[in-house]
Amino acid sequence: MKKVRLVALGLATTLALASLAGCQSKSETDTKQGTDTNTDTSTDSSANAGGETYVIGGIGPLTGDAASYGISVKQGAEIAIKEINDAGGVKVGDKTLQLSLKFEDDQATPDKAVTAYNSLMDSKMDALLGAVTSGSCLAVANLAQEDDILMLTPSGSAQDITKNTNVFRLCFTDPLQGETMAEHMITDLKFKNVAVIYKNSDEYSTGVYEAFAKKVAELGGTITTAEAFADGEDFNTQLTSIKGTDAEAIFAPIYYGDASHIVTQAADLSMTLPFFGSDGWDGILDTVTDKATVEGATFLSPFFSGDKAAADFVTKYNEAYKATPDQFAADGYDGVYVIKAALEKAASTKTADLVKAMTEISVDGLTGEKISFTEDGEPQKAAKFIKIVNGEYTAE
Amino acid sequence: MKNKQIDKQLIKNLAIIVIVFAAIEFLLYGDLLTRQFRSLLIPVCINVILAVSLNLTTGFLGELTLGHAGFMSVGAYTGALVTMNLNLPMIIEFPIALIAGGLVASLFGVIIGVPVLRLRGDYLAIVTLAFGEIIKSIINSLKITNGAMGLSNIELHGNYKNFGYVFFLTVITIFAIKNMVNSRQGRAVCSIRDNYIAAEAVGINVSKFKVMAFVVAAFFAGIAGVIYGHNVGTLKPTTFDYNKSIEILVIVVLGGMGSIKGSVIAAIILTILPEMLRSADEFRMFLYAVVLIAMMIFNSSQIKQRILSSDIFLKLKKTKKEA
Numbered sequence: 001m002k003k004v005r006l007v008a009l010g011l012a013t014t015l016a017l018a019s020l021a022g023c024q025s026k027s028e029t030d031t032k033q034g035t036d037t038n039t040d041t042s043t044d045s046s047a048n049a050g051g052e053t054y055v056i057g058g059i060g061p062l063t064g065d066a067a068s069y070g071i072s073v074k075q076g077a078e079i080a081i082k083e084i085n086d087a088g089g090v091k092v093g094d095k096t097l098q099l100s101l102k103f104e105d106d107q108a109t110p111d112k113a114v115t116a117y118n119s120l121m122d123s124k125m126d127a128l129l130g131a132v133t134s135g136s137c138l139a140v141a142n143l144a145q146e147d148d149i150l151m152l153t154p155s156g157s158a159q160d161i162t163k164n165t166n167v168f169r170l171c172f173t174d175p176l177q178g179e180t181m182a183e184h185m186i187t188d189l190k191f192k193n194v195a196v197i198y199k200n201s202d203e204y205s206t207g208v209y210e211a212f213a214k215k216v217a218e219l220g221g222t223i224t225t226a227e228a229f230a231d232g233e234d235f236n237t238q239l240t241s242i243k244g245t246d247a248e249a250i251f252a253p254i255y256y257g258d259a260s261h262i263v264t265q266a267a268d269l270s271m272t273l274p275f276f277g278s279d280g281w282d283g284i285l286d287t288v289t290d291k292a293t294v295e296g297a298t299f300l301s302p303f304f305s306g307d308k309a310a311a312d313f314v315t316k317y318n319e320a321y322k323a324t325p326d327q328f329a330a331d332g333y334d335g336v337y338v339i340k341a342a343l344e345k346a347a348s349t350k351t352a353d354l355v356k357a358m359t360e361i362s363v364d365g366l367t368g369e370k371i372s373f374t375e376d377g378e379p380q381k382a383a384k385f386i387k388i389v390n391g392e393y394t395a396e
Numbered sequence: 397m398k399n400k401q402i403d404k405q406l407i408k409n410l411a412i413i414v415i416v417f418a419a420i421e422f423l424l425y426g427d428l429l430t431r432q433f434r435s436l437l438i439p440v441c442i443n444v445i446l447a448v449s450l451n452l453t454t455g456f457l458g459e460l461t462l463g464h465a466g467f468m469s470v471g472a473y474t475g476a477l478v479t480m481n482l483n484l485p486m487i488i489e490f491p492i493a494l495i496a497g498g499l500v501a502s503l504f505g506v507i508i509g510v511p512v513l514r515l516r517g518d519y520l521a522i523v524t525l526a527f528g529e530i531i532k533s534i535i536n537s538l539k540i541t542n543g544a545m546g547l548s549n550i551e552l553h554g555n556y557k558n559f560g561y562v563f564f565l566t567v568i569t570i571f572a573i574k575n576m577v578n579s580r581q582g583r584a585v586c587s588i589r590d591n592y593i594a595a596e597a598v599g600i601n602v603s604k605f606k607v608m609a610f611v612v613a614a615f616f617a618g619i620a621g622v623i624y625g626h627n628v629g630t631l632k633p634t635t636f637d638y639n640k641s642i643e644i645l646v647i648v649v650l651g652g653m654g655s656i657k658g659s660v661i662a663a664i665i666l667t668i669l670p671e672m673l674r675s676a677d678e679f680r681m682f683l684y685a686v687v688l689i690a691m692m693i694f695n696s697s698q699i700k701q702r703i704l705s706s707d708i709f710l711k712l713k714k715t716k717k718e719a
Contacts, residue, residue, distance in 0.1 A: 063681040071678070105680055109635060110628045111439060115671055118431035138548040138630045160548055201536050201634065203545040230533060 052095060054349065056081070056339060057125035058103035058332075059116045059140065060132030066108040069328045070132050073154050074103040075321050076332030077129060079313065080340075090340050093347040099336070106131060110139035117143055125149065126349060129335045132328070134158035134203060141167050150354045152338060154331035158203060162377030166355050170331050170338065170367065170379055174207030177278050177300055178253065180383050181208075182215035184298075185249060185276060193224045195247035195273070197238050197262060199254050200228040208253035208278050235262050239269055249273055255280035260288040267293040274298070282327050284388075291391035298387045302367035303330035304395050310366050327367065334365035413567055417560075424559060434556050436671060438627045441566040442620045443663040447647040448573050448656055449616035454645065455654035456577055457609040458589030460521040463508065463528030464617055464644050469636035470504050470531060471497035471618025472625040473541050476550045479626065490553040490561070494622050501618025502611045504531065509610035513603045516592070528641055535633045546632035547625075554626030562623055569616050574656050576612065585609050586654075650691060665691075 058077060060070030081099045089096045102123050104116035113136035120128070127150040131137045137156035144151040145164040153161060157174045161167060172180075185191050194216060199205040213223055224245035227238035239262070242250060250266075250273050252259055259281050266273075267290070277284075277299035288294050305314050305324050313333060317325040325333075338361070343349065346357035362372045368381030385396040420437065423429045450464045475497035482489045508527045512520050535541045554562055576582045584605045587595040596602050625631050647666050651658030669687060673680045694700055703709060 062678050067678075103677075104674060105677065107681070110630045110632065111624070111635075114628055115432060115435045115439070116674075118435040119671070119674060122430045122432050135546070135630060135632050135635075139628050142549075142552075142629060158545065201533075201544050203543075203632065206544045230536065 052097050053100050054090065054092075054097040054343070055124055055126050056099060056101050056336065057117075057120035057123070057128050057130070058101060059106050059113055059120070059128070059130035059136060060103065061108040062103070062105035064107040064109075066133060068326075069155065070103075070105070070108075072326050072328035073130075073132050073332035073335075074101075075317065076325060076329030076334075077101050077103070077154075077336045079316050079320060080333045080336035083316075084336070084340055090343050092343050092349060097343070097349075099340070101129075101336075106133075106136050108133045108136065110135045112136075113139045114143065121147065127339055127354070128152070129154060129332070129339065131156060134161065137161040137167075148351045150339070150342070150351050150358070152335050152358075154335040155328055158207065165375075165377075166351060168338075168358055168373050168377040168379075170335055170371070171302060172279070172300075172383065173378065174204055175211035177383075178208040178211030178213075179215045181251060181253075181276060181278065181300060182212045182219060182221070184385065185251065186216055186219040186221040189249075191221065191248045193222050193245070193247050195224050195242040195245060195250045196226040197235070197242065197250060197252045197254070198226065198228055199230070199258060201230040202254070204255075204278075204280065205253050212251060212253065229258075233261050235265050236269070239266050239271065242273075243269060243271055247273060249276060251276045253278040253280070256282065256284040256287055259284055260294075263288060263293040263297070264290065279327060282386075285391065285393065291388075294388050295391070296388065298385055298396065300383050301327055301386045302381070302384060303327040304384055304386055304393060306393055307366075307395065313366055330366040334363070334367050334371070337365060338363050338371070417563055420559065420563070424556065432671060436668060437556050437559055438554060438562055438623065440664050440667045441562045442624050442627070443644070443647060443667050444566050444660050445569045445616055445620040445623075446644045447651065447659040447663045448570055449613045449620070450644050451648050451651075451654065451656060451659045452573055452577070452585075452613045453609050454648050455652075455659075456582065456589060457585050457606065458653075459516070459606075460518075460645075461524040461610075461613075462521055462638065462641050462645065463524035463526075463531070464613070465636040465638070465640035466528035466531035467501045467504060467614040467617035468621035468624065468640070469535060469631075469633070471501040471621030472631055472636070473535060473547070473621075474500040474618070475622030476547050476625040476631055477540065479551050479553065480547070480549075486551070486553050486558075490558075490626070493553075493626070494565070494619055497622035498615040498618040501621065502615040505611040505614025506607060508614075509607035513606060525638065525641075528636075528638060532633050532636060535636075541631075541633070544633060546630060548630040550625050550629050550631065552626060552629055554623040565619060565623065569619070570656060570660065573612070573616070577656070581605065581608065646688070650688075650695060652695070 058074060060073050061067050062070045062074065078101060081101050084090060085098050089098045102120060102125065104120055106113035106116045113131050117140045128144055129152055131140055131153060132155050134156045137153050138158060138161060141151065141161055141164050145166055149166065151167045153169045155171045156169060157171050159173055159175060162169050185194060196209055196212065198209040209226065213226065216223055224247040225242055227241055229235065229238060252262060252275060259277060263275060275297040277297060279299065279301050281299035282301050284294055285291060314325060317323065317329060341361040341363050342354045342357045345361050346353035358373050359375050362370045365371050371379055371381045373379055386393050387396045424434065446464065446468065450461065453459055453461045475493035478493040478496050479489050482492065508524065512523050515523055536544055541547065584600045587600060588602055588605060592602065647662045648659055650666065651662030670680065670684050673683050676683050
């Protein structure tokens, strides 16, 4: 008898919990719609036919090691969405849509990205701005094709991501960065012998390095030594080995965390070779202890917060989040505007129309003027070289 | 009399499995699950397999191993390479991939099991940790595994559409490990944990059983890896790092060392919990950690003891025995 009662109690609790969970999500959407209609009425009452919302989903790391990237993209996108909604929304055909962003955490792991993607589909995502990291992009790209959804990755740079027709990317691919830097160093700056230090456990670093090495050989330069590391904070072995060669410059396609250790240790070894980096170097001035060690270093970046065109965004970002935006924030911001442009051009919210419109638009963004997209999903925009002069980033 | 009891237990277990399976299939085909939960079905199964197999070495053999993700990655890469290179229908190539993944992983189990025979306790833990890292760096530097870029576009044989297979594999794993533990070999494995010297003194071939436990655990970890690769569709060496091993260990510890039922329940809870906390955004992993601490404290606290020895619970146990 008791047993039956206990089972019944158990069932009742689960039921109650389940309904509670249901309620919670429902009330959430209710309030969301509520606020949406509020903003609708406050901004423009005449243009709104029903006040529909277009949901942009985002996937990126909000926790874990790579959290700063995801958070930056999310915050940049939020600013863009607020700007667009404050200006009345997006005019799609004869309707005006409000945008809303729903950003889910994937901890930069592919399997979490899949659940994040599915959870976004549960919340009726219309287009995907993501994922932020390459591995996650590869994991969700096929799902997005199955569901027929426009996918625009702000920062996923692995080559294979844009294989599907519905996937576009806003950043440069890893190989393109390597090639651009090789041309800059060998053709523009006339270096003959270059040393490389890269992280072989990282797909980004390896991808940039491989293309760089190929291009350098093509242009007649020599890579004196390519020093690989997997993890760690001690680079003395690699640096000493580079010091023993007749390299004129060091190319380090790595993230700023490792880069700051490397430049400090190079200075300790009294090495004066100029450093060149990939876009992962953005943010190095905040992590390096002595700014003199990175003096003269040059890296590629699509975005420069000191640009005049970006001034407005930088102020808004600073007001909202008390921080200077990095390239990921700019990528997120531009991503939203690209989706907006595609919506306006297509005059429809159908994915097939949006994909077609993507190849026809040209957007003046923070990460490049007149950004357009090829049918392969690759962006066409100019790269910016950023040089550290007197302890500050300057556009070259 | 005893046989009858065993039969009854078996029938009961089978009934539970069939009911659970039918319920999930009903939810799946009736489209009653949200997509988020649908995509969690397979990860839950994978974690159950991983936790139950790790329990064999950690719970029953009593050796702390920190390299389980290494076995998983070996299986995952082997399985993925098999299906990517064989262009056969799923019904043929997926079982081949599963067996190949399991076998290669168990081969690594032998490789790791033999040199660590002379080690025990902390020493063994560190060595398995190192082996996990070695496997990771081998995968990182091999051409066939595509190095740090990893493999992508693996056919999705192990996703929710084939939940039936994955569920079946999970059940097989649980049964295999459970039966093994209850067999002569399993008792020998447990005796090594309880008293190494006594076990040796009564003539148990300690080395043999140690390696056996390692190999069996590695085999099932390899299978879990194959399913993982065919569920997500991409593989990267960094996924199978030290943290992944710890994640599995956490499940085993929470479920209770040497408790298969506990491992299953803990695997389900710990896979679903972080997803339930999605609305917390940036604080998600913080909350997860807090809940984890609370659960661990509860699990080893007096409160749990009191609940277990309370009147209701004892009566419940009694009625169960009578029935």
